[in-house]
Amino acid sequence: MPDSQTGRLTALAYHIMLTIGVTFSLAGVVTKNIAGDFGVDTAVIGFRFTLFSVGYSLAVLGNGFVLDRVNIGRVTLAAACLAISGVVGAACWHRLEAFSFFVFIYGMGMGTLLSVSYYLIMNLYDEAARASRVSLLNFYFSLGAIAAPVLAGLALGRGVGWQLIYLASLVLLLVVVAFSLFRIDIRPRKAVNPADPDNGWNAKVYIMGLTLLCYVTSEMIFTYWIVLYMLDELELYVELASASLSVFWVFMAAGRFLSGLFIAKFRLRTFIVVCSGMAFVAFVALLLAKSAYTAMVLIAVVGLGYSGLYATILSYGTLQVPRPSARLTTFFLTISGTSGMLSFVLSSYLKASFGVSVVLAVSAGLMAAVTVLTAISGVVGKKG
Secondary structure, eight states, X not given: OOHHHHHHHHHHHHHHHHHHHHHHHHHHHHHHHHXXXXXXXXHHHHHHHHHHHHHHHHHHHHGGGTTTTSOHHHHHHHHHHHHHHHHHHHHHOOOHHHHHHHHHHHHHHHHHHHHHHHHHHHHHSOHHHHHHHHHHHHHHHHHHHHHHHHHHHHHHHTTOOHHHHHHHTHHHHHHHHHHHTSOXXXXXXXXXXXXXOOOOOOHHHHHHHHHHHHHHHHHXXXXXXXXXXXXXXXXOOHHXXXXXXXXXXXXXXXXHHHHHHHGGGSOHHHHHHHHHHHHHHHHHHHHHOXXXXXXXXXXXXXXXXXXXXXXXXHXXXXXXXXXXXXXXXXXXXXXXXXXXXXXXXXXXXXHHHHOHHHHHHHHHHHHHHHHHHHHHHTTSSSOO
């Protein structure tokens, strides 16, 4: 494959992750405005956004059977068009049922694009370069998640409607469409044997699966509800409240970069325990904070604590068998997708019943569970 095409497809993968980062962080910023527009509680919109996670997860899981069989350019174009349809429909149809349907369509399009981005990197680079490229994928996700809350908060503060903010994201999706119009011809570097044995799963695999569920649910709850918490509990202006989410993602991005440099110097289990413990302590302090400045500092610490956990938990879990199979990888990906759906359902119910402070307290408790479960894994089974 020519170097120019490799560079172009790598840029496409990074741009897709940037777009997905914008998508995920934007939802938490505009939830209050969407709820006000439809005349419902924010918890109702939280339940509706569960459909985004459902569509997203179904697309991620289903694309494992598609990408090796269908031209990747056509998949990319179809996914971008699906996401565009979801954005336009959600923004333009003023009915809650229609909004819910188009949010589901939006999630399916973005989930497919996520699969495309990872597929491109896995097949463009060999093992020596693959790890650094995958780390950069997460970094670009963080960049999108940093920019979106700041820009959306500024727009909302100046009276721009959430519909126009949603429609503005079409620019990023149109770039994906432009990329997909060029020829994309790519084949896997290695044939995958679906019958590769798992060599037996020990208890640690299931413990780390539960740990991953707790982590993803905690992160999703935090990123979705922190802006509303800052608005309602600390009574901040919308620009400053939205910036709190950007602060979180700035430190997530910095932490991901630093963990990529230094993770090799630590045992994975120790790294998870230390980072999750730090995030939990900062989270509790955040819930007790009364000033905006203190809250912003603590949000930064929470971001640093969260930053390297997803990749490390996933790596530690797959290292618990001699040769990870496709079934093991799917096991962890399924848990990750399920956690996204669980987070919206659980947090929206808690918000409706007890308020946003309780929602974040549960998120903090899940981070404590990450620390405890990882520590338990150190004394279970034979593999250390």
